[in-house]
Amino acid sequence: MSRVEGYGWAVDRSRCLTVTVNGRTFPAHPGDTLASVLLAHDVVALGTSVTLGRPRGITGAWTEDPTGLVQIEEPFPEPMLLATTVEVTDGLVARGVNGRGRLAQVPDHARYDRRYTHTDVLVVGAGPAGLTAARDAARAGRSVVLVDDRPTPGGTLTGTERIDGRPAREVVDDVVAELAAHPDVTHLQRTTAFGHYDDGFVLALERRTDHLTHAPAGRSRQRVHRIRAGRIVIATGAIERPVAFEDDDRPGVMLASAARDLVHRHGVLAGREVVVATTNDSAYAAACDLADAGARVRVLDARSEVPRGRARRCAERGVPVTADTTVRGTRGSERITRVLVGDDRAELPCDLLLVSGGWSPAVHLFGHVGGALAYDAVRGAFVPGAPLPGVEVVGAASGAPDPDDPEETPPRVLWRTEGDPTRQFVDLARDATVDDIARAVGAGMTHLEHVKRYTTIGTAHDQGRTSGLLAAGITAELLGRPVADLGTTTFRPPYTPVAFAALAGRERGELYDPVRTTAIHSRHVAAGAEFEDVGQWRRPRYYPRPGEDMTAAVLRECAAVRGGVGILDASTLGTIDVQGPDAEVLLDHLYTNLMSTLRVGRVRYGVLCGHDGMVVDDGTVLRLAPDRFLVTTTTGNAAAVLDRMEQWVQTEWPHLRVRLTSVTDHWSVFAVVGPRSRAVIGRVFPGPDVSNDAFGFMTWQGTTLDGVPVRLARISFSGELAYEVNVASTYAPALWDRLLAAGEPEGITPYGTETMHVLRAEKGYPIIGQDTDGTVSPHDLGLGWAVSAKKTDFVGRRSFARAANHDPARKQLVSLLPTDATTKLPEGSQIIGFQDDGALPPPPVPMLGHVTSSYHSAELGRPFALALVRAGRERIGEVVHVPVGTALVPARIAATVLVDPEGARRDG
Amino acid sequence: MQLIPCPWCGPREETEFHPGGPAIPYPADPAELSDEAWARFVFVRPNPKGPSTEWWSHAAGCRRWFTVLRDTRTHRFLTEPAR
Numbered sequence: 001m002s003r004v005e006g007y008g009w010a011v012d013r014s015r016c017l018t019v020t021v022n023g024r025t026f027p028a029h030p031g032d033t034l035a036s037v038l039l040a041h042d043v044v045a046l047g048t049s050v051t052l053g054r055p056r057g058i059t060g061a062w063t064e065d066p067t068g069l070v071q072i073e074e075p076f077p078e079p080m081l082l083a084t085t086v087e088v089t090d091g092l093v094a095r096g097v098n099g100r101g102r103l104a105q106v107p108d109h110a111r112y113d114r115r116y117t118h119t120d121v122l123v124v125g126a127g128p129a130g131l132t133a134a135r136d137a138a139r140a141g142r143s144v145v146l147v148d149d150r151p152t153p154g155g156t157l158t159g160t161e162r163i164d165g166r167p168a169r170e171v172v173d174d175v176v177a178e179l180a181a182h183p184d185v186t187h188l189q190r191t192t193a194f195g196h197y198d199d200g201f202v203l204a205l206e207r208r209t210d211h212l213t214h215a216p217a218g219r220s221r222q223r224v225h226r227i228r229a230g231r232i233v234i235a236t237g238a239i240e241r242p243v244a245f246e247d248d249d250r251p252g253v254m255l256a257s258a259a260r261d262l263v264h265r266h267g268v269l270a271g272r273e274v275v276v277a278t279t280n281d282s283a284y285a286a287a288c289d290l291a292d293a294g295a296r297v298r299v300l301d302a303r304s305e306v307p308r309g310r311a312r313r314c315a316e317r318g319v320p321v322t323a324d325t326t327v328r329g330t331r332g333s334e335r336i337t338r339v340l341v342g343d344d345r346a347e348l349p350c351d352l353l354l355v356s357g358g359w360s361p362a363v364h365l366f367g368h369v370g371g372a373l374a375y376d377a378v379r380g381a382f383v384p385g386a387p388l389p390g391v392e393v394v395g396a397a398s399g400a401p402d403p404d405d406p407e408e409t410p411p412r413v414l415w416r417t418e419g420d421p422t423r424q425f426v427d428l429a430r431d432a433t434v435d436d437i438a439r440a441v442g443a444g445m446t447h448l449e450h451v452k453r454y455t456t457i458g459t460a461h462d463q464g465r466t467s468g469l470l471a472a473g474i475t476a477e478l479l480g481r482p483v484a485d486l487g488t489t490t491f492r493p494p495y496t497p498v499a500f501a502a503l504a505g506r507e508r509g510e511l512y513d514p515v516r517t518t519a520i521h522s523r524h525v526a527a528g529a530e531f532e533d534v535g536q537w538r539r540p541r542y543y544p545r546p547g548e549d550m551t552a553a554v555l556r557e558c559a560a561v562r563g564g565v566g567i568l569d570a571s572t573l574g575t576i577d578v579q580g581p582d583a584e585v586l587l588d589h590l591y592t593n594l595m596s597t598l599r600v601g602r603v604r605y606g607v608l609c610g611h612d613g614m615v616v617d618d619g620t621v622l623r624l625a626p627d628r629f630l631v632t633t634t635t636g637n638a639a640a641v642l643d644r645m646e647q648w649v650q651t652e653w654p655h656l657r658v659r660l661t662s663v664t665d666h667w668s669v670f671a672v673v674g675p676r677s678r679a680v681i682g683r684v685f686p687g688p689d690v691s692n693d694a695f696g697f698m699t700w701q702g703t704t705l706d707g708v709p710v711r712l713a714r715i716s717f718s719g720e721l722a723y724e725v726n727v728a729s730t731y732a733p734a735l736w737d738r739l740l741a742a743g744e745p746e747g748i749t750p751y752g753t754e755t756m757h758v759l760r761a762e763k764g765y766p767i768i769g770q771d772t773d774g775t776v777s778p779h780d781l782g783l784g785w786a787v788s789a790k791k792t793d794f795v796g797r798r799s800f801a802r803a804a805n806h807d808p809a810r811k812q813l814v815s816l817l818p819t820d821a822t823t824k825l826p827e828g829s830q831i832i833g834f835q836d837d838g839a840l841p842p843p844p845v846p847m848l849g850h851v852t853s854s855y856h857s858a859e860l861g862r863p864f865a866l867a868l869v870r871a872g873r874e875r876i877g878e879v880v881h882v883p884v885g886t887a888l889v890p891a892r893i894a895a896t897v898l899v900d901p902e903g904a905r906r907d908g
Numbered sequence: 909m910q911l912i913p914c915p916w917c918g919p920r921e922e923t924e925f926h927p928g929g930p931a932i933p934y935p936a937d938p939a940e941l942s943d944e945a946w947a948r949f950v951f952v953r954p955n956p957k958g959p960s961t962e963w964w965s966h967a968a969g970c971r972r973w974f975t976v977l978r979d980t981r982t983h984r985f986l987t988e989p990a991r
Contacts, residue, residue: 197909197910198909198910198911198922198983199909199910199911201909201911228911611949611950612950612951643926643965643967646965646971646973647928647963647965647973650972650973651928651931651963651973652933652934792939793937793938793939797938798938798939798941798946799946799950801939801943802943802946802947803943
């Protein structure tokens with residue numbers, strides 16, 4: 001046991017907990033970390049390193065530790081956390097990481113969430129500098145957010161300091177109490193500002209439950225704070241770094257500040273026989289404090305001059321100090337037993353070696369937003385350079401000397417000592433040595449970013465907090481260039497590892513990408529539909545009866561529609577209400593055909609192209625009134641089409657008096673399709689005369705049902721007699737039920753998107769985005785009839801005049817009939833032509849095109865396909881070949897309309 | 909994440925916006941253009957290193973389009989956007 005009486009202000013020794021590490025059970029206290037528990041029980045080696053399998057222990061005090069990694073097993077599996085940052089809870093089970101951590105194999109049911117905050121001032125770090133900044137801002141009436149990553153405020157204060165003559169921890173408590181009294185101050189501990197972005201935007205992760213043995217039900221485990229601040233004060237302190245020497249990775253080698261923090265915060269002595277090796281003044285405090293706590297301590301100072309005041313304080317405690325002496329190596333197996341000192345490598349016995357190679361300001365948040373750093377050659381540190389607007393760096397993070405230490409003398413800048421470079425570890429988390437850097441430099445690398453990637457130094461969980469500058473200094477020495485010339489590698493978020501679950505927040509599972517369903521979705525579910533996702537929508541794909549697979553169900557549905565009557569929920573089609581005196585002008589600009597000539601009460605098919613003359617969407621246009629049209633788009637393209645239209649209206653034709661509104665969700669649309677559809681519609685809607693003479697193809701009529709307005713339109717996407725029934729979505733379930741009940745005598749059959757696709761393909765109607773790919777013009781699709789010759793301009797028109805658009809070898813939409821009448825060609829298959837002699841051409845085999853849609857047809861009693869084929873219309877009648885697996889399937893090219901080419905069924 | 913000044917809503921988060929590329933006016937009479945000049949309008953975009961006049965849309969907000977001068981090196985918006 002290495003607990004020291006009278007120390008450990010963070011630990012409540014009146015209460016006991018139990019934790020289990022590497023199968024061994026330890027007593028612990030609230031306020032302990034896994035690291036303090038282990039070191040209190042002289043457990044120094046914890047796991048093994050990632051590539052060399054060398055023993056690894058705890059070397060730091062907090063997130064700078066490159067080595068003390070644990071895998072949490074209970075209460076929830078968590079890979080690769082630092083023992084120094086894990087607050088113990090009762091029953092915690094962990095083990096040291098050997099090599100790599102392991103992800104949980106069970107679902108994480110914890111809740112993660114997110115909060116947005118706007119504030120005048122954000123202060124990062126609740127050490128003395130940060131607390132002062134937060135207090136001053138609060139007193140000036142500013143709204144303040146103060147975040148700090150440790151469990152308690154006060155930064156690295158040990159509790160022995162005095163501020164303005166008072167004990168430092170009392171001052172901290174007073175400031176915290178004052179901040180708590182301000183209504184506009186939010187103070188969050190256990191909250192790490194991990195990313196700093198443009199315009200005062202900071203992401204911070206709050207750990208809300210992991211430190212609690214019994215977390216309140218419903219509290220989120222972690223919360224990401226998205227903070228937008230008018231001013232940001234970076235008070236993140238500084239991080240001690242080591243010096244590289246032989247076997248510097250042996251457990252029992254620690255940063256001097258870590259051991260000092262441990263004794264004060266947790267009352268744990270990490271060793272009894274301590275050697276302190278330093279290049280600067282700061283480690284003397286650790287030496288004196290550990291001596292006061294009962295350790296036998298000796299100091300080795302790399303400098304030729306020992307600072308007088310500090311030497312005196314050491315002498316008072318019987319701590320010998322040797323000047324001009326550095327560590328060259330260590331001895332021991334899983335724990336250090338001796339340290340090798342000086343040119344003669346004299347052996348000193350010890351069980352703890354504390355190292356201090358100087359301090360690196362924690363400038364990460366300054367660097368995230370491109371803040372330039374300047375090299376302070378005297379202190380051997382990169383410090384914030386030119387100030388950034390709205391960003392202030394204060395305290396040790398600024399690189400300024402400690403104002404409370406007037407005695408401070410300059411450090412010696414030392415990166416490594418004499419020794420075998422293959423055993424001088426620079427990045428202990430990556431097993432990367434001085435020799436690795438030498439090999440990078442030997443391979444010609446002169447830039448730190450390259451050295452980093454070659455050696456992997458600085459790429460582990462700690463992002464090189466203790467090793468980055470060491471690597472820069474050693475690289476500079478090897479290159480014979482100043483450190484200032486090399487600079488640093490780029491600082492990138494996150495500052496500490498952040499779980500994906502925290503970033504995802506509540507947007508996972510069903511909320512990851514919410515599904516849109518129509519007003520009668522429950523009817524489809526009840527009917528046993530199989531669904532498919534179309535854009536954000538979930539649509540019925542087919543309605544299988546018992547024992548049916550998709551092919552059987554779709555063949556049945558197709559036959560029912562062509563032979564009787566079917567019903568399709570078409571509510572997902574994008575619908576845009578276009579209103580205004582210039583509505584017809586806009587539509588003439590946008591569509592390839594004339595819309596201004598469309599009479600009220602009529603419907604027209606329209607094609608939309610881009611500037612390049614390629615089809616981007618299609619749909620129907622209903623004229624409701626002289627100044628009002630209802631435009632439909634394909635399901636997946638609705639938002640994009642509306643955006644495109646808005647862009648045109650706002651940027652090119654702002655003079656047009658026209659407004660566009662998405663009404664997709666307002667209306668539910670049911671297509672009642674098939675030769676028996678007229679009987680069903682006539683039975684449900686007694687008002688209108690549904691005969692062909694009174695209600696012709698491509699017209700619409702308004703009517704009411706029980707006082708509810710309904711719009712009926714003679715639109716067909718199957719070639720059959722068909723009516724589209726539009727009703728406000730509130731009434732959709734009732735109307736759907738009425739249509740099904742009324743169609744019962746006709747055997748009305750609900751059908752899904754798969755049947756819809758087959759029926760339209762049999763008629764050669766393309767689906768934009770399936771049969772097209774952005775390189776297909778209306779003419780390629782055989783839609784030249786929908787391109788106006790009268791209009792002087794519309795979007796895409798100029799491109800139709802390009803020579804390439806008239807190339808007879810362009811790919812054109814045709815149908816393909818496999819000559820064996822049994823093979824369904826896989827969609828996406830390539831199409832190749834044989835040579836005149838009937839032989840397969842030598843590679844590279846010329847590709848004629850590809851299959852875009854392919855189905856079994858109930859009507860034709862065989863499979864068929866649509867395809868884009870080079871000069872396809874000229875080749876009608878020719879046989880081409882389609883590789884299917886290892887076979888070449890011959891298929892005859894045919895015109896696109898395979899069912900009812902005369903159009904006799906359209907009017908019933 | 910930048911704040912982008914929407915001329916209608918004020919400064920809003922970058923993720924609410926949709927870039928529309930360089931603001932190139934539609935030709936007065938496309939039929940007058942040579943194939944080459946038309947192809948240049950359709951396919952070629954200026955890609956300046958420095959100030960660039962661009963269309964932006966407050967897509968997840970008021971859905972209005974506006975033009976701005978933006979520095980492509982720093983991503984800073986150099987002028988107040990025009991309504």
